[in-house]
Amino acid sequence: GVLERSREQLLRQTCEAVLLGVLHPRTAVSLVLQVLSDAGSLLSCCLNAACMALLDAGLPLAALFCGVTCALQPDGAILLDPTARQEQEARAILTFAIASSDRRVLMATTKGSCSVEEMQQCLAAAQRAASTIFQFYRDSVRRRYSKC
Amino acid sequence: MAAERGTAAEALVGQVVLPGDLLLLPAHYDEDAEGERLRLSAGTAPQGRLLCGPGLRRSGAGLLVTKCGLLRHRPGGGGAYWVDSQQKRYVPVKGDHVIGIVTAKAGDVFRLDVGGSEPASLSYLAFEGATKRNRPNVQVGDLIYGQFVVANKDMEPEMVCIDSSGKSSGMGIIGQDGFLFKVSLGLIRKLLAPKCEIIQELSQLYPFELVLGMNGRIWVKAKTVQQTLIIVNILEACEYMTAEQRKQALAKLSGN
Numbered sequence: 001g002v003l004e005r006s007r008e009q010l011l012r013q014t015c016e017a018v019l020l021g022v023l024h025p026r027t028a029v030s031l032v033l034q035v036l037s038d039a040g041s042l043l044s045c046c047l048n049a050a051c052m053a054l055l056d057a058g059l060p061l062a063a064l065f066c067g068v069t070c071a072l073q074p075d076g077a078i079l080l081d082p083t084a085r086q087e088q089e090a091r092a093i094l095t096f097a098i099a100s101s102d103r104r105v106l107m108a109t110t111k112g113s114c115s116v117e118e119m120q121q122c123l124a125a126a127q128r129a130a131s132t133i134f135q136f137y138r139d140s141v142r143r144r145y146s147k148c
Numbered sequence: 149m150a151a152e153r154g155t156a157a158e159a160l161v162g163q164v165v166l167p168g169d170l171l172l173l174p175a176h177y178d179e180d181a182e183g184e185r186l187r188l189s190a191g192t193a194p195q196g197r198l199l200c201g202p203g204l205r206r207s208g209a210g211l212l213v214t215k216c217g218l219l220r221h222r223p224g225g226g227g228a229y230w231v232d233s234q235q236k237r238y239v240p241v242k243g244d245h246v247i248g249i250v251t252a253k254a255g256d257v258f259r260l261d262v263g264g265s266e267p268a269s270l271s272y273l274a275f276e277g278a279t280k281r282n283r284p285n286v287q288v289g290d291l292i293y294g295q296f297v298v299a300n301k302d303m304e305p306e307m308v309c310i311d312s313s314g315k316s317s318g319m320g321i322i323g324q325d326g327f328l329f330k331v332s333l334g335l336i337r338k339l340l341a342p343k344c345e346i347i348q349e350l351s352q353l354y355p356f357e358l359v360l361g362m363n364g365r366i367w368v369k370a371k372t373v374q375q376t377l378i379i380v381n382i383l384e385a386c387e388y389m390t391a392e393q394r395k396q397a398l399a400k401l402s403g404n
Contacts, residue, residue, distance in 0.1 A: 020214060024265070025302065058215055060203075060214040060215060101168045145217065145234075
């Protein structure tokens with residue numbers, strides 16, 4: 001459907017921004033994501049899974065990226081990584097893809113309406129949360145290479 | 149271990165590095181860029197150029213990591229840094245010895261599948277003792293062990309089965325029977341290291357013939373089909389077993 005297509009486009013833009021395509025001319029990179037269970041924050045989950053898949057495949061990347069979802073509740077509170085129930089009750093859902101170099105924003109998408117200040121606050125919170133996800137990547141890779 | 153604006157490369161040797169990490173090189177490598185800088189400690193800085201190996205790219209003053217893995221360093225001859233990473237997909241590199249499967253014969257060249265993004269080409273004259281009258285007997289579906297003479301991202305890879313002096317030195321068509329299977333590239337590098345324990349321990353078990361291709365393909369042949377399959381299973385499992393588990397498995401097999 002249209003929703004899946006738009007998610008595919010967002011993922012593609014994010015991956016193309018970090019992948020070093022110059023090293024593989026005339027080559028197609030095909031990324032397949034299968035949703036086993038959806039408990040909220042699906043897009044940022046797909047982004048994290050895509051980054052780990054690219055890492056595992058050994059494709060050359062300029063930086064890592066991660067996805068963070070923020071839910072803006074009706075009373076103005078920011079909730080990171082919302083569940084499906086919290087997403088439905090929220091006023092706006094914002095998803096950001098953040099790169100590991102300088103925490104710059106690769107992709108931002110919003111569902112619902114929010115003011116510019118609220119978006120900036122969500123962005124700042126997401127950038128802080130991204131550090132936790134990058135640390136998780138590092139620990140996973142470390143565990144994998146500790147067995148060699 | 150956050151490397152926000154670059155960490156010294158020597159500090160991270162032997163550690164896990166991730167794409168996006170910036171490695172800073174010691175100051176004396178910037179000699180070529182700034183010719184006026186004086187060398188105060190003559191003779192202690194290494195001579196020669198620094199080699200930037202797989203998984204690293206030059207960026208500004210340092211090296212940008214592009215693959216995840218362990219950072220390695222070789223101090224001899226100017227120094228070399230590279231990233232030791234695990235991967236299953238092969239990218240052709242010049243000089244690598246690989247096992248290819250013949251998929252087509254097109255006039256004077258054979259097309260081989262080497263596991264990369266494009267099929268490699270092999271001329272029929274690139275065998276030892278081959279002339280226009282004396283063609284090698286290669287059929288579609290045969291296995292060939294050869295090396296790359298041309299392998300870069302812009303051109304189709306080309307293979308030959310002779311070395312620079314015209315001798316075959318072990319390359320050519322791989323014989324009948326045997327078993328071909330695929331493993332990850334990291335395991336192949338481990339098996340090709342000098343004095344590899346796995347091969348020595350396996351040779352105590354049964355006599356067998358083994359061909360290792362850098363594209364992740366291994367061809368094994370032992371006396372009986374059962375022995376061949378046992379060796380195949382052990383080699384495939386070696387990737388995930390520690391040394392003790394492997395010794396236990398081999399002891400159980402040689403006891404039977």
